[in-house]
Amino acid sequence: MQKNKYKILKMKKLFLPLLLGIIFFTSCESKNEKEATFNVDEAKKELQAYNDEFAATITKKDSIGFGNLYAADAVRMYPNRNELVGRSEIVSDFNFAVNNGIGAGKLTTKDVMGSDDLVIEVGIYELFGNDGAQLDKGKFISLFKRVDGKLISIRDIWNSDSPAVPMTK
Numbered sequence: 001m002q003k004n005k006y007k008i009l010k011m012k013k014l015f016l017p018l019l020l021g022i023i024f025f026t027s028c029e030s031k032n033e034k035e036a037t038f039n040v041d042e043a044k045k046e047l048q049a050y051n052d053e054f055a056a057t058i059t060k061k062d063s064i065g066f067g068n069l070y071a072a073d074a075v076r077m078y079p080n081r082n083e084l085v086g087r088s089e090i091v092s093d094f095n096f097a098v099n100n101g102i103g104a105g106k107l108t109t110k111d112v113m114g115s116d117d118l119v120i121e122v123g124i125y126e127l128f129g130n131d132g133a134q135l136d137k138g139k140f141i142s143l144f145k146r147v148d149g150k151l152i153s154i155r156d157i158w159n160s161d162s163p164a165v166p167m168t169k
Contacts, residue, residue: 043112043119046151047144051107051123058105061098067091070153071145077157080164103130107140119144119151125158137161 050069057066067087070076076084076093084090104127111122120143127136140158144151 038115040112043114043151044109047109047112047119047121050144050151050153051109054107055105057094058098058102063091063095063098066094071147074153075155077155079159101129102127102135103132104128114144117146119146 053065054069056062057069067090070087070090072087073085074087074090076090078084084093106126106128108124108126109121110124112119114120120141122141123139125136125138125140126134129135138158138160140156142156143154145154146152
């Protein structure tokens, strides 16, 4: 009887590390499989559609359409001024811009990374006046999350390639 108890105890000591090892390796495998499902090419296609819509809203001066490109709690971070928080501030700023000479815009994607639910876009922006003249060009980073199957902007930040305007006294 004592011998059987010893065998059972020895088997338990071998079984527990084996079980933990299996759990550990299978959980790592699942994580890698999930990460591997992010398709950069598909994300680029989705972002191109977003960028086309972004440009179209500027050309049409469509503040509602522009606002719908952003989450309700989105944040836009400008250089040299306070951030815009929420869709209403973003729409208000859009109206100011298009009513003061912004006639067209263009976003060009340079790099995309992330996961199926959270995508980061790095790119170049260009803004044009109503007469078609380029007003500004620079770089941006945007963060998107997937809502109801569609990518929506939750954060973006940009800065101009133009030299800073000197401060006056």
